[in-house]
Amino acid sequence: MIRDNDIKNTDFKFIDIGSMDTESIVRPSTSYWPDVWMRLRRNRLAMTCLTIIAVLTLLAIFAPILSDYEYDATNLSKANLPPCAEHWFGTDSVGRDLWTRVWVGARVSLMVGLVGAIIPFVIGTIVGAIAGWFGGWIDMIIMRIIDVGLCIPSMIYVILIILYLGGGAKSLIVAMAIMGWMGSARGFRARVLQFKNREFALAAKTLGASPKRIVFRHILPNILGNIAVGLASFIPSVIFMEAGLSFIGLGIAPPMTSLGQLASDGAGKYRTFFYQFAIPSLVISIIIFAFFMFGNCLRDSLDPKLRDQMLINGRRGRKDMAGKKVSADE
Amino acid sequence: MKKLRNLLLVLLVATLLFGTISGCNTYSGGSTSTPDQSTEPTSSGTDNENDDNGSGTEQPTVKETTFTFVGDQPNTLNMILSVSNIDSHIFYLTSAMLFRPYDGVSYPEVCEDFTVSEDKTVYTYKLRDAQYSDGTPITAEHFAYYLLARLDPEMGSPMAADLINTYGFLNAAAYNAGECSREDVGIKALDEKTLEITLERPIATFDGKLDIYPLREEFVKEKGEALGGTPDDLEYSGPYILKEWVLDGYMDFVKNPTYIDADKSFPTTNIRMVISSDHNTRVTMFENGEVDCLMNVGNDYLDILKDYIEHNPGGGHQAIQFNRLNQDPAKAAILGNKNFRKALSYALNREAIVAATNPSSAPLTRLVSSNHAGIREDSLFTEDFTPNTVPAAGDVNKAKEYLDAALQELGYSSVSELPTLEYLTFEVPTYRLIAETVIDQWKQLLGLENISILLLPVPQAIQAMMTYDYDIYYTSLSSGDDPIEILSMWVTGGTVNDITGSGRNLFENEKYDELVAEAIVTFDRQKRMELLAEAEQIILEEGPIEPLIVDGIYYAVAPYVEGFVYSSDYYQFNYLVVNK
Amino acid sequence: MRRYIVRRFFISVVTVWTIATVCFFLLRLLPGNPFLSTTIMKQDMVDKMMRYYGLDKPLWQQYITYMGNLLRGDFGYSLKYAGRSVNYVIKSTFPTSAQLGMQALFFGIPTGTLLGIISAKRRGKELDYAFNALSVIGISVPSFIIAALLQYILGLKLGWFPVAQWKSFSHTILPTLTLSFGIIASHCRSMRTLMLEVDQQDYLKTARAKGLGETRIVFFHQIRNAIIPMITGLGTEIAGLLMGSYVVEKIFSIPGMGSYFVTSIQGLDYTMVLGLVVFQGTFVVFANFLVDILYVIVDPRIRIS
């Protein structure tokens, strides 16, 4: 209850309305990308994944340099040693130091994964955009080409490439590019179609914007979020494909090796020398896991609708809003 | 419109259901006829044992025994087009033979006896009465047709050249080239029971005991392209009938009562060959007792089954082949340089490499491998003659000397100036491991940095080799049954020396050619072996290849199996007894 | 509706024909031929076999004869394994791969979808974390590692299931688990996303306003709308799985079709590769075709434009 004597008569003087700042925006408004980064930084799981990726990349770059063994130096007298002080990851059947080989392999897998994912992704994005935007017979033709391309066993491309480009990382990346772009093109086309007849795209069209401008200035920024998520999930699937190829025997040319190659070689030995199978498998799984999980967290922090639901998990959301409570939601 | 939608819905559900129903009995065929856990003493397979197709006689009630083993699935059971000894393993079981080899000795089977002309060119065989499983008798014409079909240019058999080189039947080459008709060839069935073979020239190594099978021409015509594809596209005259063949699954054989020596040999009534490409699966099945024998144990599992495995040395030879006919003259010079080859060979410690990469094989430092007969029937060629060649453990100092000599001859001041050489090999895990080890040993010991490895699937690798589009090629050659077979490959125009038959030879040495040619016609064993030993010494010195490894196989047999004899060509279960 | 079906059917047939043609000529780009092996290395031997199989004829002539046989449904005989017709190989190995694929699908998809629904409903709680982690692990571990681990732990160490071969239902459990691990993972993830998207729709609020029970709302309103986008990927997924997986069939030595894809390409067995590719192509194309029809049935809003 407001007691009368609190209020003095003078309080009843009118105030000139102009002096008031009626338009002050109270809530901290941030533009889109810093907002995403802010939320991502708060998501502890995303940060752990990023650190894992960073640590593994650093190890992949520096471990072989610092190690006093060459990755391909065989030492037949010290074959099949279990992990010991001298060889942290032990040695393989011809005495090569597995610690160096795992990190050289990680270097290859990451490089093939990163480069082998970005190139097809970019090609896929462009082709998808064209197919999605122009539609009609262009779209039909591109889609049919992709249908046919995906049905041809990818092994034929790989053998062809290995024959004409040699077996190095370069040919593996080209192989990934050929196999990868179709998948991402199809995915991206669906996205473009989704946004194509949304109001803001039509509005831009009515203002006479050229198709290229609409796709790249209006639709693309909207889809940028999905692109980032798509890329974060595409990198691990490329590493996956490379491991599969190594299992069939079309992996990277010796003496170089990759994590997939080490793991598939080890697969035969898991009863006799379990560590030769377990360590490369663990490392490759962690890399793929980290990328996928990061992709998840990225998707969460990008979706505005999800932003408010971030705190659905409990009343005390407001106090410890920093990551602790935030789950790795979809 | 609504009706159409319901129809489509029903159709969709039907396809899904059909998928599962049709799928779910894929293995029912398997499980009924096979004893799941073969721990039960006798095969309780529900299929009734004595429904052998067509045999009239009531089969005496013999104790039911089953022998289950893991073997390789044959490429084909088409006798004319069959190429590899994987197939002959099966023919040994399903087909009768003129002479049936067992444990290294050929015993007459369908052949009663045979006479040889003085000049050792005409061999006449008398046949016993034998019959196919459908009752029709086996005649000399069938044996003749088997050989003629493989020489017939129209039948496309790849083994024609092999037959011509090994036996040299009269006019065989001409017939194969299409210059003469079938009648002119020295393979004739004089009558139902006599077969006459005429050779162009006497061959010392041919003892007349042909291990050939009967083949009916009308059966081949009737089956056409399907010959040898499934159990019913096959003639049965041997100890067993192939009852069921599930691709990549298993092959079931049941004893054939109409076989000529059915009562004397092959006591086991049922044989099941399980096909599994994964070594780990095979070992686990053996440990669980699901199978009684593994024909091939993977290198990684040797110490797991160490008290069951036995070694058989007689595999193929793996050697490093240098391409003297390389398009690039600089490389041709290097690869043709004897000292360079010797340097590379002496640098390798074959024993250590074999122990690490492929323990089931053995180091090879010469061309003739250990299991070939020497001067006497029972002595070994390798014991009678020891050429001076690279020590099995290698000799690094000598390797360096050779290398310096080679560099000096070729005019290079140091190893790093050499052009990059490409090491081509098959895309097989063990070959890849050997390649990586060999390359690294050369790098560590000789400082040879620039060697790259190219792994290709088998057809592409061989195609590159046949077009001389390689520098160093890791080759795999068959070890043959006799030293002469190996050495004759490297004669000028030999099958491996001049691979495309275009007159370009990797290795040309008259002395070597003379020695081998003479050996072929020398019947005196002692003399022949000495000639061959001398020839081997020459090729070891001058030859374009450096032998590295002789493939071996470890096989594992369960203790309760008796009379097991391992052969790299045939499943010799003649006296095998399973008393579980 | 009928016009659309006919048009789509025509497009499918053309697609399969293109697949066969492209694959036919692509294979010929690979050097070497199917007859080369360590035992056949002489050129004249190879030429004889080429003539026997008619591979010495000009390429377009071979193409026409092959296409003629294809129309009659005859895939011809394998070049590497004389006497073994491609039809026979498909007839004997496809049911095994199909059964394994079906089992993995019927186990994987419902489980994955269910986990997705639960983790969406229990959003933010422990169950959601658990299923989320499981689904990401499921996707990130290559299948040959999962297969080896399952075989080692469940098969060898605990002996619950037979380690390999294809003899009875218990033999199919480990391979099915390996295959369905990935399926469960991907379906759980996508279903969870879709459920969350539908969560914010207004018609759920209407349903609650009608006083319907939570389970009824989830099943009749939420899932029914969330499941629709899942159908699009189903076609290729089913087709892919039914063709068998090289890895699982190699590790569990199952007589399936998966291994034939790899070995026939490595061995350049032209007819076998083409037969398998055309068979798979037809399957994939018509699986997509069926999925489009299913799409129309499930989602009334989609009228065929």
Added chain:
Amino acid sequence: MSKHLLEVKDLYVSFDTYAGEVQAVRGVDFTLDGGETLAIVGESGCGKSVTVQTIMKLNPEPPSRIKGGSILYRGEELINKTNREMQAYRGKEFSMIFQDSMTSLNPTMRVGRQISEAILKHRKMDRKEAKKLAVEMLAKVGLPNPDKCYRQYPHTLSGGMRQRVMIAMALSCEPAILLADEPTTALDVTTQAQILELMKEIKERTGTSIILITHNLGVVSRMADRIAIMYAGKIVERGLPDDIFYRPKHPYTWGLLGSMPDMSLRTDRKLTSIPGTPPDLFAPPEGCAFASRCPYCMHVCLKHEPPVFDMSEEHQSACWLIDSRAEMVVPPLGEDKTLRVKGRGGHVV
């Protein structure tokens, strides 16, 4: 036993969002009697929808939180009922119509079935009877050939027809109270009139009391028995239609009335608009929420919240102008308007 059908006392509802707590409803009181239509008017974002949805507890619990107050329905407290208990009330005691009928109907389920679903839940009927009743309801709401309409999918119907389906659905279980959350905003004017007529007719026929939420005073003038003006989570003025239209005491009400186009006015008169935007309830201002936009803002308005002054038994308003110490103000409602009022002599509640 309170004599009112529905009584909402001092209701506080707020949402926990990532940026902090948004106090959507800050102490709302109102009552509703049988057969009566209460209109709640206010700009968007003033908390009117939240209030109504909180009655039926439709807001998902974690983000939204009922901080205090009580909702008595026929004397029974609803605040602390669980979701399961509320299910018995929803659809049966209260039912709701939403604004955008396009997104409020399940696109993959036939319209008829969505109606019979509610009937089956609340009334002891078998499928056939429920279908018959549903078709009846469709007829009652004036849909052409209800049988065919029963089997239609939502996307095949027009906006107006969909809204009628919503109404049929809501009334199928003869609820005591119909909560209409801006039922006509998404419709064009002609359909809007039909829907309002329909609601009015149904109210007379079944005696259902209605809480009508809208930001359109034109709609209110035709329907409402009592009106409540909401602003920034509070009711700033309530009363009978005559009180609000002819004797408004709160500057915000004046603003609303001023901005309402009226056929009878001469065309040259400019419509007044209220400058500024409603405050962000993330950090509600101290004094009167309307102070920043109020042309008659005084110092006291910035410091203290205005108490509720009773002009008459039904008419209350919360504004310091009514206080005796404030200067007398003439509401700016134009000369020809008969709404000249002298506010004086209200006492503090």
